[in-house]
Amino acid sequence: MDIRFSRALQVMLFLALAAEDGSTALSSAQLARGLRANPSLVRKLLVPLTNEGLVVCTKGRAGGARLGRPADRITLAEIYRCAVGDKPLWACSPKAEQVCLVTAHAAEYFAALTAEAEQAVLASLGDRTLAESVGELRSLDAEPDQ
Template structure:
């Protein structure tokens, strides 16, 4: 089963950062609509992001969501660890009967490889901040390319 918590949380945080830059307000409803995600899923992801100080939300009619600290101080690793909790990238198969060299040792070996992969992934995520990510998105913005423009025009014409 695919886990969409990290990519959704990353989009949420980046969207909040963009809205702040533009002086606009972010809410769970606006994020859910923009990300085409279930509003309850967005609110569920807000809990660990708030707990870890990545975002701050105010309640009430005029409530909004803001970054909890400067974009330069929030790494993608912070976001990942906040929403993934203790779930491993891949799970081993611990209930395999130990009948041969492979089945007797696959579990511990797999766990060691997964641990190495996770540490490498976390190191990469730690090198990227929300500010870096926004700058990279702005540099690589494809909305100006012909394919994107044509797709947007077609979508608008269909409405």
């Protein structure tokens, strides 16, 4: 299963919390510690987010990554699109020899089903902002342990 979206979302959540705390920027090493990952992975995750203006990165000793705009103006759909690009939600199995109703139309049917599901995912993510997600995390943190 592809984890780029969950990792990119975590990076964005770290940056949103840092912005709330008045931090100017977080280095790829700081973000990597939070993700328990390699800083080079974090830098790869930051490239599309930076290209789309969701993140601003500065180089140098005091450099790092910060949100490109306020968290309440960044949707989870934008983060998703940056993380996965044009990769479909599900991969279709290769076309098979057309010998029956299933093999004749399975690929076409599955492509349409995938497109429909992806639109539903994007609609759901498009209704949530990064700021709302931070609020949801805080709500989860405030719940008593069960």
